[in-house]
Amino acid sequence: MYGIAFEWDRRKDSANQRKYGVGFAEATTVFDDPLSVTIPDPDDTIREERFVIVGMSSKRGLLIVVAYY
Numbered sequence: 360m361y362g363i364a365f366e367w368d369r370r371k372d373s374a375n376q377r378k379y380g381v382g383f384a385e386a387t388t389v390f391d392d393p394l395s396v397t398i399p400d401p402d403d404t405i406r407e408e409r410f411v412i413v414g415m416s417s418k419r420g421l422l423i424v425v426a427y428y
Contacts, residue, residue: 363390381416386424388417400425 367383376382389395395414402409412424 381420381422385416385418385420386422389414389422389424391417 365383365387372383375386389412392414395412397410397412400409400411410426412426414422414424416422
């Protein structure tokens, strides 16, 4: 996604790749899907504003990504 900078912890990225088979680099490509849907996270805590985005990744996998801003 143009104009948005993504940051993540390398250890958490490795753990996600092992657990889910998807790394954060691929997960960020969901933000480029013009048909993706973004909603407020229903399990949101007061500490941070979080969102859930559902869309296709660049590798054509359907992903659900939780992001906070």
